[in-house]
Ligand SMILES: Nc1nc2c(c(=O)[nH]1)N[C@H]1C(S)=C(S)[C@@H](COP(=O)(O)OP(=O)(O)OC[C@H]3O[C@@H](n4cnc5c(N)ncnc54)[C@H](O)[C@@H]3O)O[C@H]1N2
Ligand code: MOO
């Protein structure tokens with residue numbers, strides 16, 4: 001006798017899983033290798049940026065009061081007392097009637113409170129003395145960056161769980177993080193089930209198809225920061241399949257299977273969830289596609305039984321696997337973000353279950369719109385690549401009309 005299958009809502013399924021998600025271990029990696037990883041510590045500004053008054057232009061460091069009323073025709077004449085390249089510490093104070101040649105990024109000398117750009121000056125000679133002629137009145141602070149004007153010391157810059165992208169890498173380098181403490185990438189075993197499946201490199205045979213889900217899932221695992229391990233396809237024999245699937249827990253953090261979770265004679269995951277020594281969290285979700293999605297936990301490790309239909313497999317990953325992989329890497333917002341959007345066109349396929357329709361989202365005139373990608377059946381593989389969101393169609397009713405406001409789940413998340 002197989003388990004009874006009581007459909008539960010998506011949010012309830014996610015809530016049952018949430019307490020089992022554990023933060024993964026951390027590791028120190030070279031700064032360059034931290035890109036794309038998630039920080040395992042909060043990062044603070046350990047010094048002000050800039051930590052010295054910095055010139056924003058190539059030109060001359062001046063006292064603004066010396067340039068009062070200066071114009072093209074009536075320039076202020078200043079004597080150059082020092083040349084300050086980047087990286088040097090100025091030695092001389094700028095006093096009345098003097099200035100220092102300075103480069104962009106160099107330290108502004110004491111006494112000076114502005115930098116005039118080179119193009120606004122001339123070199124002139126009067127009575128055998130060479131002067132810099134400043135042709136513009138300068139305001140105090142002009143073309144200089146004050147100490148801490150970018151960042152004050154002690155500012156919390158990035159919180160644990162944040163992904164290191166370009167801007168984060170720049171900050172880590174700024175504060176001298178030669179090595180960065182990040183969460184280890186969770187590893188995920190991927191098993192495809194079904195005797196109809198051919199390895200990708202084999203020619204087609206009657207009645208058989210190539211295993212596409214394993215590669216789709218591998219891409220999804222990678223996009224969630226994990227490391228996919230595609231394992232050999234699982235045979236129809238329950239005992240043998242269970243040995244392989246359960247055995248994988250020794251080598252990886254989570255195990256993902258695709259196919260064999262419905263009510264077919266060869267839907268072996270159903271038997272495995274009944275016979276294994278783990279706990280089944282749920283085996284039916286009130287959603288389409290992916291209603292037979294089943295998830296269990298064994299010694300703190302997840303077994304995801306995703307549906308075999310490609311569309312259902314894709315959605316199952318996004319709703320149930322991604323939040324676990326993200327949670328293990330400390331990401332604060334574990335679930336894909338939801339937005340309100342205006343539906344483009346009618347959607348006339350009502351269902352007793354909440355539906356997640358593959359769609360494209362776009363903004364026009366400040367309004368977010370969402371349009372179904374077209375053919376959206378669970379078994380359709382062709383339209384998955386076109387979706388950048390899932391349009392949430394509430395259960396029951398008559399479907400949705402053009403222009404209605406709908407909730408969408410965004411798929412392209414860079415954070
Ligand atoms: N009598 C019923 N039949 C079905 C039900 C039901 O409630 N009662 N549910 C349907 C729904 S909904 C779905 S979704 C599927 C779920 O099927 P399984 O998860 O058991 O998956 P399979 O039976 O193994 O395969 C389904 C379909 O997907 C293709 N597939 C499987 N694995 C792969 C792969 N790795 N790459 C590409 N394609 C794959 C497979 O060939 C089948 O066409 O069950 C419905 N049936
Ligand atoms: O899970 Mo099936 O794909 O709901 O249609």
Ligand SMILES: [Mg+2]
Nearest residue numbers: 260262264267
């Ligand atoms: Mg089946």
